Amino acid sequence: MKKKIIYGFGAALLMVGLTGNANATAVTFFGEDLTGVGGARTNSDAAATAFLSNLSGVGTQTFESFSTGTGVPLALTFAGAGTATLTGSGSVDDSTAAGRWATSGTNYWAAETGNFTISFSAAISAFGFYATDVGDFGGELSVTYAGGGSTTLNVGNTVGSGGSTSGSVLYFGFYEDDPLKAFTSISFINPSSVDQFGFDDMTIGTFEQVVPNDPVPEPSTVLLMGLGLAGLLGYNRKRFKKNS
Template identity: 40%
Template sequence: MFMRHRFTSLTLAFASLVVASAATAGPAPTAQQIFTAENLTPSFANGYVVYGDDINAKLDAFKSRLIPEVKPFDFEIAPPGSTSALEYVFAGSGGTNILATMTGGVVRSETLLGRYNTTAPTAASPTPRQYLEVQTVAPVAQAASGSASVLAPTAQFTISFSKAISAFAFFGTDIGDFDGSLIMEMFLDDVKQTELTVRGGDKPSMNGNELLFYGFASPDVAYNKIVFRTKSTDGNDVFGFDDFWAADAGQLVAPTPAPEPGSLALVGLALAAAGLMRRRKA
């Protein structure tokens, strides 16, 4: 009886631990629900960056998961040089709004050391120029201590949403020329759900002119705060961000399922049989 009671107690304790762990960590997008690509040497036409085939393919794939009414925020309405919190209202599903509040960074209107506007000109906005510049600073004491990996707690960039989102994307510039990783910490009601690595830095040169697109769309996740941080021993760097997309679960479109191999085989057999029957009749 004692052994059975002890086993039951240990089982309940383990089950409680599993439940507690599950309560503190939420789901993350799967690899199939993340869309990312980069152009390390982008070209420019008439002063505007050319995305390149890889980025265009991932951008189109991301947009295909959203209803057409979802549009990006391009920072053109913000005053240049502004360091105040920026607010933008994304249209949500069911006639609702998603108020995004962005803190950290400064709005720029000129190209600076590999950071630039990524918005393509349109009839409504023929001369887009602006983007958000964000600096992350690793603590000197922690960096000097020889820690293998530290999170920079200062000067991070945060986006808070009035309604939980299930899709988010952006363009980044000058990302990758530092010895570390750029991550996004994802929160729901101030509880951290997961973190996503946007890009690992490889410090190829001192002028990171590369263009990066990163996004996710998943009906299985819900976040209402995103914090951008660097993770490294040398996390001092400046990035450019532009063209933010945000959508709630009601604005997602299910992906078109690919035919299963077995289904394709059955279709092939049916077509072959149909061809054989036609030949016999002839």
């Protein structure tokens, strides 16, 4: 059974339009399991673990506090990280008949063929989620987030026609380590006119809650390291001439 997992710097970045460092890209995490409803989540769980290991004290929305059938606008609470409002297409569901299913508890957000948007009460810098039954009818999922501009990330799910992709599960997460790239909304884009997706365990984090495992050195640190290395090389060169 085909499985894949990808996570790294800018793995799914398509376009950058936010203010800040133009050379910086989102750090993305992706894992997918084509195992059917309720199947093994080896790759998706690994991606979720890797993503969450870069965050501290973040909040996750499981949709368990809502009654099935609840639609938009939906007021979301991410304990420890803030609140948000979900608008667009879809409703809270607990059925597995269509290949969509909950990755925790029994409830999830069932997205219809249209798009939906989550607007946050305060700017955030990290977002991750599980998605089920993506791509069995050719739908490709992308995420657009907005701050000073907009950035679109292609999730990169497997595209098929029923079969092995029905009931599949994936995890996608990303964070920005530049405070100027904090964002205020997320839009889920589904270009298919027939594909319907399920979403669960959405996690958000503020810039202060992003704690990278392997942070990139600050430019000043790199400069000091370079000056120190240059001084050491110069000292060794002078000593070599003196000995000669």
